[in-house]
Structure formats: structure tokens, C-alpha cells
Amino acid sequence: MPSHVGSYEGKGDPDNFLHLFEGSIRMQKWAIPVSCHMFTYTLKDSTRIWWNGQKKGSIFNYEDLKAKFRSHCSQQKKFTKTHLAVHNIKKKEGESTKAFVSRYTEDTLQILGLHEEQRISGFVHGLLKRSLVEFLSTDLPTTYKDLMEKTYTWIDAKEVATNGTSNDHQERSNKFKRNSS
Known part of the structure; x- marks a missing residue:
């Protein structure tokens, strides 16, 4: 054998x-x-x-x-997902944006026949960060590759602005401070 x-x-x-x-x-x-x-x-x-x-x-x-x-x-048997499944992929509470990008990209590669526009729409729909959604929605890229480049630009900028602290950690910390006062 x-x-x-x-x-x-x-x-x-x-x-x-x-x-x-x-x-x-x-x-x-x-x-x-x-x-x-x-x-x-x-x-x-x-x-x-x-x-x-x-x-x-x-x-x-x-x-x-x-x-x-x-x-x-x-x-x-593995069942193939339809294009509708893309809208069920959401960023999890506490999941970093980088981790979500990775998971989303991997999950959507398994959806056969998924159109570029649906992939982009699903990604933006699955985000929890309003500031990232607003950033991406201003001149929304028409290709997934360009969307990922713009997303990583936002991630890098946020890390620089917070002196290398993970943007997700910083936002959770700020949210905690707001809720405590």
C-alpha cells in the first residue's frame, strides 16, 4: 500500500x-x-x-x-459552503484584526465561486472596529488584494500611533476606561 x-x-x-x-x-x-x-x-x-x-x-x-x-x-463528508456563508464570518470578541484577516482569508478560499465583491462585502460586514470600517469605506477597494493592503496600512498605522502596542489591546483598554468612569 x-x-x-x-x-x-x-x-x-x-x-x-x-x-x-x-x-x-x-x-x-x-x-x-x-x-x-x-x-x-x-x-x-x-x-x-x-x-x-x-x-x-x-x-x-x-x-x-x-x-x-x-x-x-x-x-x-465536508459540505461546500455557498457564497451566503461569507456573511457569517465575523470578527470574534478579543480576536486581533490580523488574526481575523488570516481566518477570514482562509475561510473564504474554501467557498467555491465566491465573487470578489461578495468577499469584500463580507469582510467589511464581519469587522467589529468602526474606525477600520470607516477607513475602508472611504474609497472602498474593488479587489480583495487592494482591500487587504489598505487593511494592513490601517493596522500598521494604529500600531505606530500606539507605540507598537497592539491596536486591539489599546482599544479594549480605552473601552474599559470609558466604561469604568
Whole structure:
């Protein structure tokens, strides 16, 4: 068994695992019966228990094995997010702006077919900092790259203005002082 296939323990997307396994079938030029036997050696933990519970003769061929495996592991399948999910990505209380930029960028890269305008709108919508929203809204960039450059300009300027203190820490401190008086 090629080492890159690894084993499937019931966690992760079963389709991703099948993709790797079927690549090995083609690379190794296994016959279908060999493929079925090799597949069972990749199963462990809950999927091994599932496999051991199958009645003898209940699986007819590799396609049947694949269908039953998918059906059993379907709750682990990763579902693709739609463009509407972008508006659910919000900056968390206490999360730095840099951390939010990273998380937002990573999350939106997983949304297939997301338009540039939707990505920009979702980012601004997800911010908690009014001063950053106002800064970005003045001559709002039309590309996500330009939006990120403008965001980092704001972050850098705030850090310089606060002598290197994290802008997020400074704003929380000021908010605490206002609420205390």
C-alpha cells in the first residue's frame, strides 16, 4: 500500500480518502478483487468495526463497497459552503484584526465561486472596529488584494500611533476606561 494513502478511521471526508485510494489502484494497476481486499486494510477504528460487521456476501464488487462505505461515512463528508456563508464570518470578541484577516482569508478560499465583491462585502460586514470600517469605506477597494493592503496600512498605522502596542489591546483598554468612569 502506498504510504500517502494512509488509513481511514472514520474522520475526515470519505471522498478525499477514496480519491487517494483510487489513485493508488491506477498507479499499482490492481485488479478489482485486489482493490477490494487492499481497501479493507486501510480501515481502522470505527470503520474497521463497521467493516467487520458486514455479512459475508453482502458486498458484490468494488462499486458496491464504495457506495456502502460512502453511505456509512457520509456524516464526515465536508459540505461546500455557498457564497451566503461569507456573511457569517465575523470578527470574534478579543480576536486581533490580523488574526481575523488570516481566518477570514482562509475561510473564504474554501467557498467555491465566491465573487470578489461578495468577499469584500463580507469582510467589511464581519469587522467589529468602526474606525477600520470607516477607513475602508472611504474609497472602498474593488479587489480583495487592494482591500487587504489598505487593511494592513490601517493596522500598521494604529500600531505606530500606539507605540507598537497592539491596536486591539489599546482599544479594549480605552473601552474599559470609558466604561469604568
